[in-house]
Amino acid sequence: MEPKAATTIVARDVDMTFDGGVEALAHVNVAIDAGSFVSIVGPSGCGKSTFLRLVSGLIQASSGSIEVDGAEPSEARRLRRHLSYVLQDATLLDWRPVATNVALPLELRGTAQSEVDQRVEACLQLVGLQDMAHLYPHQLSGGMRMRVSIARALVTEPGLLLMDEPFGALDEISRQRLNHDLLALWCQRQWTCIFVTHSVQEAVFLSQQVMVMTPRPGQIRAVHDVDFPYPRSRSLRTDPAFGRLVARVSEDLVSEDLQS
């Protein structure tokens, strides 16, 4: 099973206004290359999650267009089955052990059982949970639950991984460990990754590009390129250049908040 080719995303002048009149996004223009790792940071409620939901095709933009590999998002999702989505909440099914939780996406698309078993085992190995396959979610720590969620996202060999504050609820140690493991996986597989986070540090550490959004209605205020080479090691976090970039991004993030 070859990994699917990574996905390209183009958003042109996207507006999103919800039924209640809440304007979540305004004039968002984004181009994300295949196989790149892009983070979005922004204040709470700025529409970061809305953007991911638009890209996933769960909701539709009020105006403007989003193209995922040249197609409308929900169409691209149905045709290519290339997309996985990881949320802050691990969204595991409490009544299933780890293995069948990871198997769910394959089960829903009717993959043959022998292939399911094989892929689930491989994915559990990737996230270091090969010995936990039979445990139930309530027997796992928050970090392990998130690993299961990531394994479930990877089991379909995605070309696009959307991550909405996946590590936001974890303690700092688990969070850093998962950052490293996620990067290691990405270096192997090179899916396109859009990673939403509150943490500028996390965004800079992980990504090739950090997009900073304004408060609602969200717009892209700035895009910072992050040129540190991969694989990135722990020592990068204490590098002065890393600190300077984090400071610059943070400044962009808070500038308007301070004025208002």
Next chain:
Amino acid sequence: MVAEATGHMMKIFRIVLPPALTLVVVVAAWQLLIFVFSIPPYILPGPLVVAAAISKHLDSLLHAAALTAQAAIAGFVLSLLVGFTTAVMFSQSEWIERSLYPYAIFLQTVPIVAVAPLIVLWIGHGLTGVIAVSFIISLFPIVANTTAGLTSVTPPLRDLFALHDASRWQLLWKLQVPHAVPAMLTGARISCGLSVIGAIVGEFFTGYGTQDFGLGYWITQTNVHVKTPYLFACVLFSTGLGLLFFGVVSVLNRLVLRRWAAAH
């Protein structure tokens, strides 16, 4: 090992001893009350008289309890099946739910004792009539709890299934139904007790033939003929039956819910 076993015994002791003591005290006080005020047995029989009535009528009591249990089990199982199906329909269409739910509440609010003779009249005397009364009274808690369970799936989980373009059928069987299991069991725990009450109420108005009578029939008969010790025995057996039902469903509940431990 021995220490562990002793610890376990101690725990059981701590749980069982207080209510057992209460029982002994109450029964003793009851007997004393009869003795001190010389209350005649047809007003309030003492525990010894009731025990004598039980041993005298044991065969017919057990036979009656078995018949009542049979009707209650049938009513309960029927309410599980119909209740589950109704709840699934409600969960699939808000339209159906809105049109029918008020009447489900109406059905629940009608005093069952008042309509039981009608139900027996319409459905027929004998077992079917009794099952029908038991079924009607057990139905609502199943419908209400199962519907709540099926429709309370959180949006992120719904999104997860939507993202994988799950069919309605998959959403129902792989997400909504398993998610609703704990709520369903809560409904079942309420209904199993009600099903016994329903069967007894049904039996107030009909027997099972010329020879076979349930506990409800004997409750009315012993009441009319002022055989109060026997009436007490019937009440005790009815209560015992209800407890037995509740116990069995509770044990099943615990076994099944082990998996759902996170939700509880």
